[in-house]
Amino acid sequence: MAFGLITMRLARTLVPLLLLVLTLPAQQAVNPRDRYERFVAIVPMIGAGTPQDPRRPLHTPANEAQLQQHNRRQAKMLAFSYIVSDDGQYALVEFVATDRAAFAELIADPTIKKFEKGRAKREDIEREFRRYRRQFNLSDFGASVQSENCSCC
Amino acid sequence: MLLSVLAAPLSASYTYYAYRELTYPAVGMTPNGTPTYTSAGMSGPASLIGTSLMPSDGTSDYEVKTVSQGAACHDHYLRASADAYYDGTTATGSFYQVCFCANSVSIYKRVGGVLTLLAQASSSLEGPVTLRSVMRDTLLRVFVNDRYVTGIIDSSLPSGAPGVGARNSSASVRDLSIGLIDRVAPPAVNASSIRTYVTPNRLELSMPAAQDDPNGIGVWLYRFTRDGVFIGEVTQPVFTDPTVQPNTTYTYAVWVYDYHANGYSPGTSFTVTTPPADAIDARQVGVRPLGVYWGTAGEQIDLRSGNLNYTIPLLTAKGRNGHDITFALSYNSQNWRSDPSGTWNLGMDVGYGYGWRLMAGSITPCWRDFWTIDHYLYTDSTGAEYRLDINALVSKTAS
Numbered sequence: 001m002a003f004g005l006i007t008m009r010l011a012r013t014l015v016p017l018l019l020l021v022l023t024l025p026a027q028q029a030v031n032p033r034d035r036y037e038r039f040v041a042i043v044p045m046i047g048a049g050t051p052q053d054p055r056r057p058l059h060t061p062a063n064e065a066q067l068q069q070h071n072r073r074q075a076k077m078l079a080f081s082y083i084v085s086d087d088g089q090y091a092l093v094e095f096v097a098t099d100r101a102a103f104a105e106l107i108a109d110p111t112i113k114k115f116e117k118g119r120a121k122r123e124d125i126e127r128e129f130r131r132y133r134r135q136f137n138l139s140d141f142g143a144s145v146q147s148e149n150c151s152c153c
Numbered sequence: 154m155l156l157s158v159l160a161a162p163l164s165a166s167y168t169y170y171a172y173r174e175l176t177y178p179a180v181g182m183t184p185n186g187t188p189t190y191t192s193a194g195m196s197g198p199a200s201l202i203g204t205s206l207m208p209s210d211g212t213s214d215y216e217v218k219t220v221s222q223g224a225a226c227h228d229h230y231l232r233a234s235a236d237a238y239y240d241g242t243t244a245t246g247s248f249y250q251v252c253f254c255a256n257s258v259s260i261y262k263r264v265g266g267v268l269t270l271l272a273q274a275s276s277s278l279e280g281p282v283t284l285r286s287v288m289r290d291t292l293l294r295v296f297v298n299d300r301y302v303t304g305i306i307d308s309s310l311p312s313g314a315p316g317v318g319a320r321n322s323s324a325s326v327r328d329l330s331i332g333l334i335d336r337v338a339p340p341a342v343n344a345s346s347i348r349t350y351v352t353p354n355r356l357e358l359s360m361p362a363a364q365d366d367p368n369g370i371g372v373w374l375y376r377f378t379r380d381g382v383f384i385g386e387v388t389q390p391v392f393t394d395p396t397v398q399p400n401t402t403y404t405y406a407v408w409v410y411d412y413h414a415n416g417y418s419p420g421t422s423f424t425v426t427t428p429p430a431d432a433i434d435a436r437q438v439g440v441r442p443l444g445v446y447w448g449t450a451g452e453q454i455d456l457r458s459g460n461l462n463y464t465i466p467l468l469t470a471k472g473r474n475g476h477d478i479t480f481a482l483s484y485n486s487q488n489w490r491s492d493p494s495g496t497w498n499l500g501m502d503v504g505y506g507y508g509w510r511l512m513a514g515s516i517t518p519c520w521r522d523f524w525t526i527d528h529y530l531y532t533d534s535t536g537a538e539y540r541l542d543i544n545a546l547v548s549k550t551a552s
Contacts, residue, residue, distance in 0.1 A: 034520050049267035051244040056270040063241060064255040067273065079274035081303060096274075122524045138524060139383050 036078060037100045040125060040141070041114035042132055045084065045091050057082050057091035059106050077102045083141070085132035092129050094141065167370045169218065169330035171206045175317070176327060181205030182316065185238040185245065194327025197319030198240040202233050204314050206331055213312040214289045214334040216370075216413070219326055222280045226254040227326035229286040231293060232313030237263075240320045244268050247310060251286045251295050253278055254320065258295055258302050264309045274303035288315075289334050289414055296412065301373075335370040338415035339363050342375075342407050344423050348494040351427050352434045353399035354540065358392045359497070363409040376408045376416070384522060395519045396527040399430035436499070438485035439537020440464065453535075461486035464535045467511070480513045481534035510536060 043058040054062055060080050061067040067077070082093035097103060106114055115125045122138055129136040173179040175195040178188075181203060188199035195201065208215050217229045229251040230237050237246035244263055249271075252259045256278050260271040276297045278284075285296040294304040317326050342360055350357040363372045376386040377394075380403055384394060397403060408420040437458035440446060446453040446462075453462040464483040471477040488500030488508050500508040514533045521527035528542035 034518070034523075047269075049269065051239065051242055051268055054261065054268040054270045060270065060273070062270065064252065064257055064259060065241075067257055067259075068255055076275070079272075079303060081272040081274075081305065083306070117524060118518060118526050120524075122522070125524070139522070 037097050037103065038117035039095045039103050039106060039114050040117070040129075041093050041095065041106060041112055042085075042129065043091055043093055043112055045089060057093045058112070059095075059109070060093070083133065083136075086134060087132075090132050092133060092136065092141070166368055167332065167335060169216075169332035170209065171203070171329075171331040173201075173329045174327060175201070175329055179329075183235045185236055186240065186318075188319075189322070191325070194325040195317070195319055196322050196325045197227075198243075198321055200228070200230060200233075200238045200316055200318035201329075202230060202235050202237050202314050202316035203331060204235045207314055208331075208333050210333060212334070213314075215315050216285055216287045216332040216334065217315045217317070218283065218285045218330040218332065219317060220328045221253070221278065221282050221284060221326075224256075224279055226278075226320060226324040228252050228318035228320065229284070230314075230316035230318060231286055231288040232310040233316050234313060237313075237316065238318070239263065239268070240318070248313065248316075249288070249293055249305075249307070249310060250318070251284075251293075252320070253284055253297075254324075258297065260293065260295070260303065260305050262307060262309060271305045271307065272303045276300075276302045285412075287334070287413055292414060294412075294414070299371075299373075299412075332370075335365075335368070335411060335413040336415060337366045337369060338417040339365045339369060339372050339409045339411050341417040342409060342421040344421050347407070347421070347423055348497075349423075349425055350490070350492065350494070350497065351397075351425055353428055353430050353432050354395065354397060354542075356394040356397050356403075356425055356427070357497070358394075358405075360390045360407075362390050365411050370412045373410050373412045376410060376420075378406045378420075379403050381406075382522070395530070396521045397425075397427050399427050399432070402426040436460070436487045436490060438462065438487050439483070439533060439535040441537050458487065462535055466534075470513075478513050479534055480511065482509060482511045483534060483536050484509050485536045516541070 045055055046058050047053045047055040047062065049055045056062060076098045077095065078098060079096040080093055082091040084091055095103060095106065106112065113128055126136060126138050173182065176192055177190050179201055182201040183204045184199060184201055186197060186199035188201065189196045213232055217231060219227065219229070231249040233248035234246040237248035238244065239250050239261060246263065248263050250261045252261065257273060257275050259273045262269050262271055278297065282298055287294045291306050291308040292304065293307070295302045315331050317329050319326050342363060347358060347360045365372050374386050374388050375390060375392070377384050377392055379394065385392065402424060404422055404424050406420040406422045408416040410416040435458060437455055438460050440453050440462050445456045447456060448454050451463060455462070462483065462485050464481045466479045466481045468480040469477050485508065488498065490497040490499060503510060512534055514531065517530045518526045519528050519530055528540055531539040531541055
């Protein structure tokens with residue numbers, strides 16, 4: 001009797017939880033371009049250009065192995081893409097991550113100019129970025145389009 | 154026999170001009186490294202560069218496609234020299250390389266002996282997956298199962314051959330297809346086929362799915378501008394602009410693009426005028442505190458809109474501070490709308506029945522453009538939506 005009562009209580013708790021877990025991924029999709037946490041930043045290019053140490057922006061993994069290592073210890077960094085400054089010394093980068101915590105190193109670095117999507121003003125970003133690349137346009141910039149049906153709001 | 158041309162249409166009758174199974178040495182391709190061939194395809198570490206597989210149109214623009222049955226871990230080479238090779242520890246030649254490995258896509262280039270990592274993006278590569286790299290002019294775009302993953306703009310390498318690679322002996326690649334760039338834009342959208350529904354602060358738009366030309370690679374996305382300013386792009390022919398102002402006329406334009414970046418210019422323009430701020434939307438879903446409802450068996454019929462809401466609280470999470478939050482399964486009947494422009498399907502099945510939603514509530518940012526939040530949309534557990542567009546600072550000293 002008592003066992004049955006416990007089972008019923010357990011089922012009453014677990015079934016909605018299970019339903020919740022199973023159905024949450026099926027919620028309506030948001031435009032992928034508006035998903036995730038995003039920063040844009042001006043960072044120096046690093047790397048010797050060798051197979052083990054390719055040229056790349058600071059705060060990006062050198063290869064797939066480093067990316068996996070990075071994602072094991074931090075919130076997941078999903079993507080980055082960049083254009084180089086007119087003098088080739090800097091990268092104008094967009095970083096994308098599932099969690100803001102993935103940007104901990106970037107945020108903590110006082111030497112880097114960075115802007116967070118949704119907080120920084122477009123004009124401020126474009127003014128700063130154009131100091132490094134004269135023809136910069138934020139509309140043409142981004143880690144990826146990844147477009148889907150936008151039913152965000 | 155080895156040099157076979159296989160029709161592998163993505164849509165319509167687009168055909169790839171070269172196909173290699175890669176279960177045996179491929180004709181017209183230069184091997185680098187130590188390729189081995191089995192029924193699973195070519196294993197590495199190795200690359201195969203199609204020095205005899207250049208496009209017939211005299212350009213170095215093409216699409217490289219492979220199909221992976223298991224967890225993908227191989228490379229595409231584009232604009233590559235005959236000795237192009239990169240396995241993570243050794244690199245030779247010049248190339249763009251798209252590396253599909255460890256559920257991520259990385260784009261490298263090697264020019265003048267300097268290797269550069271150009272972009273990286275996470276993407277599920279668990280098979281079967283179709284991997285496509287499209288090189289056109291200075292643009293390289295990568296698609297996984299027809300979804301755009303990442304891309305670059307770079308002008309360092311104007312010419313070179315297509316190819317594939319496998320990074321190690323446990324990685325393999327097979328079924329390589331190489332196709333010409335489709336240079337014909339999909340037909341423009343017929344303006345008369347565009348349907349709009351406008352409320353003071355929202356525009357909904359739908360149109361028939363665009364079709365590419367008969368030999369086209371297929372329609373990829375629809376790009377929208379409002380008064381000449383880019384506002385968004387979608388892969389389905391429906392679009393919502395939640396950032397319009399009441400009593401205002403806007404000129405929209407839509408472009409249809411195919412997977413090879415052709416868009417019919419100048420796009421299709423149409424004009425929309427929003428109603429005044431006091432115009433009432435006949436649709437109102439959810440249960441609101443100030444609404445008037447009727448129902449005797451748990452249903453809530455909105456006496457203003459006629460929407461029938463049925464909400465079943467499933468679970469209440471309680472916090473130590475006395476706060477609680479209820480997860481509810483809700484249904485709203487106003488899923489369809491019929492107006493002079495036709496019938497609109499406003500509901501969807503998110504996995505457990507058409508029109509049903511399970512939620513505690515949500516706050517969604519609505520973007521004016523890629524960078525700027527216009528307002529937030531709060532949806533409660535009954536599905537009622539509230540536009541949060543007043544940014545008011547409340548001062549404790551204010552009277």
